[in-house]
Amino acid sequence: MLRVFILHAENVQSPDTDVSDCYCSVVFNGVKKKTKVIKNNLNPVWNEGFDWDLKGVPLDLATDLHVVVKDHETVGRNRFLGEARVPLRDVLASPILTASFTVSLLDTKKQNTGASIILQVSYFPPPGA
Secondary structure: OOEEEEEEEEEEEOOOOOOOOEEEEEOOOEEEEEEEOOOOOOEEEEEEEEEEOOOOOOOOOEEEEEEEEEEOOOOOOEEEEEEEEEEHHHHHOOOEEEEEEEEEOOOHHHHHHHHEEEEEEOOOOOOOO
16 A cells, blocks of 8 residues: 655746645645635645555565646636656655655646645555565
8 A cells, every 4th residue: 555645835836826726736746635625825835645555565676756836727727737646656655654745846847836845655565465
């Protein structure tokens, strides 16, 4: 099992407003999970955890998480605020199979937005792995 805790983000900027209604989505192996929306906050705190059942298959060193932060819009499309790729090799390298990450959010041109997201990832290997 892979467990991901989305803790919080810092300095999230919306292009044309002073505040954002932020939420975070995490994709692992094609499966997306989303946090709740934190309204009117550029430093949202989610403290939400998600589990992915690996169905007995060991975690691959080359695997990563795709993390996206968006501004929730009640009308129209949700606005992209930044994304990051989190390599899971650091989790596998840890003696306790847990790692904390503070990663910069990148814009659509892969430039740093000045925002970051903080998360913790734990791996629970299948029996006998």
